[in-house]
Amino acid sequence: MVVSLSVLYPADCCSKMLECGMVELDRQALRRRSVVLCKQMVVDELLIQSLQADNILTEAMADNIMAEQTAQKRSFRLLQLLPKRGPRAFSSFCAALRDTEQEHLCELLTQSPEKDGKETHLKRYEDSSFPLSTEEGIVAKRARTQESMECSLDADSPINTPVLASTRDFYLSHCQQSYRMNSLPRGFALVISNVTFDPCAAPDLDPRKGGEVDDEVLRKVFTELDYVVTVHRDLTAQGMRTCIENFCRRPDHRTMDSCVVCLLSHGVEGGVYGTDGQLLQLDWVFEAFDNAHCPLLQNKPKMFFIQACRGEEMDCGVEQLDGPVRTSSPSCEQRDAGREGQGDADSRQRGDMGRPRIKLPQRSDMICGYASLKGTAAMRNTKRGSWFIQELNTALRLHARDTHLADILVQVNGRIKEREGYAPGTAHHRCKEMSEFTSSLCKDLFLFPKYQ
Numbered sequence: 001m002v003v004s005l006s007v008l009y010p011a012d013c014c015s016k017m018l019e020c021g022m023v024e025l026d027r028q029a030l031r032r033r034s035v036v037l038c039k040q041m042v043v044d045e046l047l048i049q050s051l052q053a054d055n056i057l058t059e060a061m062a063d064n065i066m067a068e069q070t071a072q073k074r075s076f077r078l079l080q081l082l083p084k085r086g087p088r089a090f091s092s093f094c095a096a097l098r099d100t101e102q103e104h105l106c107e108l109l110t111q112s113p114e115k116d117g118k119e120t121h122l123k124r125y126e127d128s129s130f131p132l133s134t135e136e137g138i139v140a141k142r143a144r145t146q147e148s149m150e151c152s153l154d155a156d157s158p159i160n161t162p163v164l165a166s167t168r169d170f171y172l173s174h175c176q177q178s179y180r181m182n183s184l185p186r187g188f189a190l191v192i193s194n195v196t197f198d199p200c201a202a203p204d205l206d207p208r209k210g211g212e213v214d215d216e217v218l219r220k221v222f223t224e225l226d227y228v229v230t231v232h233r234d235l236t237a238q239g240m241r242t243c244i245e246n247f248c249r250r251p252d253h254r255t256m257d258s259c260v261v262c263l264l265s266h267g268v269e270g271g272v273y274g275t276d277g278q279l280l281q282l283d284w285v286f287e288a289f290d291n292a293h294c295p296l297l298q299n300k301p302k303m304f305f306i307q308a309c310r311g312e313e314m315d316c317g318v319e320q321l322d323g324p325v326r327t328s329s330p331s332c333e334q335r336d337a338g339r340e341g342q343g344d345a346d347s348r349q350r351g352d353m354g355r356p357r358i359k360l361p362q363r364s365d366m367i368c369g370y371a372s373l374k375g376t377a378a379m380r381n382t383k384r385g386s387w388f389i390q391e392l393n394t395a396l397r398l399h400a401r402d403t404h405l406a407d408i409l410v411q412v413n414g415r416i417k418e419r420e421g422y423a424p425g426t427a428h429h430r431c432k433e434m435s436e437f438t439s440s441l442c443k444d445l446f447l448f449p450k451y452q
Contacts, residue, residue, distance in 0.1 A: 022083045026090035029109050034079055041097075041105055043074040045398060046161060050096035056085050101384055163224040164401040165450035178404065178444040179301045179365075181257050184452060187300075189227040189260035190247045191218050194275050196234050197266070202277030205266050213385035214307060217393045218262050225400060225449050227260055237274030241284070248288050253296035258445075260303045261285070264389070267308025269374050282306065290363040298360060301445045303405065304368040307386050311375035317420070317432035367439040369409050379421060379433045388435050391415040396447075404444040409437040 021027070030037075048065060051057045057065075061081055068074040082089050090109075097106040175182075193215035197205040212233075219229045232243050244261070253259065263285070265272040271279035291298050371378035371388035380386040391412045399408055413435050421431035 021086070022089050023087050026087075027083045030079060030082060030090070033105075033108055036108060037079060037105060038072050038075045040102075041071075041075045041078075042100065042102060043071065043078055044100070044394075046394060047096050047100045047102075048078075049161065049398075050099050051092060054088070054092040054095075056089050056092045057081065160220065161397050163221065163397050163449045164399075166401045166446070166448040168451065170402055171448050171451045174444070174446055175448075178446045179257070179441075181446060181448050182451070183255060183257040184226060185228045185256065186226045186447065187228075187256040187258040187260065188247065188250060188253070189218075189222040189229040189262070190244070191215050191222075191229060191231045191262040192235055192240055192243060192264065193231065193233050193262075194235065194265035194273065197273070197275045198277065202273065202275065205273060205277060208264075208266065208380065209382040210380050210385045211264055213383070214264050214380075214389040215262075217385060217389055218305075221393050221396050222260055225396065225447055234275050236276040237278035237280045238276075240272075240274055240280045244285060244288055248294045251296070253294070253300075256300070258301045258303065259289075259297060260305075261289070262305045262307070264307040264386075267306070267310060267378075269310045272306065272308045286363060286366065286368075289366070291360045292362060297365075299365060301405075301441060302366045303445075304366065305389075305392065306368065307371045307378060307380075307388055309377045310370065310372050311377065313376050314428070315373075315376050315432040315434065317430065361440075364440045365442060367405060367409075367437060367441050367445065369412070369435065369437040371433070371435055373434050373436055376434070379419075379428070379431060387416055387419055387433055388412070391419075391435075400447045400449050402446075404446050406437070406439055406441065406445065409435075413437075 022030075043065065045066065048057065048062045052059065052062055065074050065077045065081075068077055082093055094106045094109060097103065097109075193211055195208045195211040197207065215231050215233065219231050222229045230247075232239075235243060240263075247259075247261075263272050263280075263282075265274075267273060268279070270283065271281045273279060285304070287293060289297060289302050369388070369392065371386060378386060378388065381390075384390060392408075395408045395411045395415070399411065403411070416433055416435045419433065421428045423429045423431075
């Protein structure tokens with residue numbers, strides 16, 4: 001799509017409007033790169049929020065941009081507005097690109113016109129456009145040097161927009177129908193991140209480049225959400241078991257309202273690998289936190305986030321067809337009415353026989369987010385971390401203030417669905433991923449960040 005921005009400034013504009021508009025050189029740079037920007041730029045809530053914070057966009061403008069149905073239309077709408085938003089708009093736009101990890105587009109905009117030759121453009125596109133995506137179990141072969149793949153985390157780290165705070169009114173209107181969440185801290189968070197594996201014990205498990213970004217992202221976001229976060233790096237399978245057992249036995253869970261467990265490693269369906277190549281079964285992890293084995297967390301929400309492959313199959317995606325999204329299948333679930341009726345009768349019969357101690361299911365009040373579907377690989381960016389953790393971080397920072405966790409994970413699913421790998425010449429080019437979550441929560445789970 002060719003975008004012409006010159007029509008925004010007809011020759012008969014008054015001098016005052018020109019003074020308030022963008023500097024001519026900056027406007028020319030936007031026009032010159034408009035096609036590339038429309039194709040490559042990601043206009044998301046974080047980029048728009050950055051421009052709003054700098055008073056470049058009004059709330060109405062931001063809403064109009066995000067209302068567009070496609071990424072290219074959002075980019076086009078933004079590029080139409082920027083030249084009208086004053087002499088600071090260009091520098092603020094470049095800063096927003098850097099803040100949202102689109103530094104390659106910022107460099108493209110600030111590149112001098114004399115260097116616009118085809119060879120220079122191609123070299124810049126190849127060398128600095130996107131860190132490649134890779135599976136959690138496979139390292140993509142690429143022509144770049146080790147140094148170019150391992151850029152500074154300060155320059156390429158995920159968004160650190162402060163977690164937005166819940167209001168008093170929101171808390172008071174939702175606290176009755178949701179899990180109790182007002183202890184300070186909210187609870188303990190355990191992050192186990194395996195990045196480097198023993199080359200002798202686990203020769204087939206490559207280093208998880210970008211994994212170190214993920215555990216730092218999780219540490220920061222859950223700290224801001226008022227959790228006491230502990231990060232353990234590079235544990236064997238037995239080391240992970242010991243760490244989890246010690247975490248479960250913490251006596252101070254008694255005074256906390258929840259807990260968080262994040263496991264980041266290579267994996268298969270039902271398990272994640274220790275650095276020694278041995279598997280830690282996820283079912284054992286969930287059992288460690290169930291109502292029998294972790295009584296101090298009974299009736300309290302327990303959150304799990306698993307960043308690992310659940311198989312070797314790569315999701316190459318399918319072409320979307322025109323027409324309705326898809327029809328929903330009729331439910332096959334049937335209610336055992338006789339059994340439910342019998343249970344109700346039993347409870348009525350013992351109504352006057354004293355109240356026995358309330359019994360709980362073996363496992364309840366858990367929610368677990370998975371980076372990928374059963375049997376498929378999870379994708380990880382070698383500089384910015386995994387797709388799933390990136391989107392989880394973003395969603396928690398922007399929406400935890402007024403959205404319960406199950407809906408946040410639905411939002412994460414939607415963002416993951418839109419993502420597509422960019423790694424020309426490798427099997428990961430245009431690859432897809434789909435996250436999912438399971439839940440045995442019995443109430444809404446609001447984190448009520450920063451509300452005391």
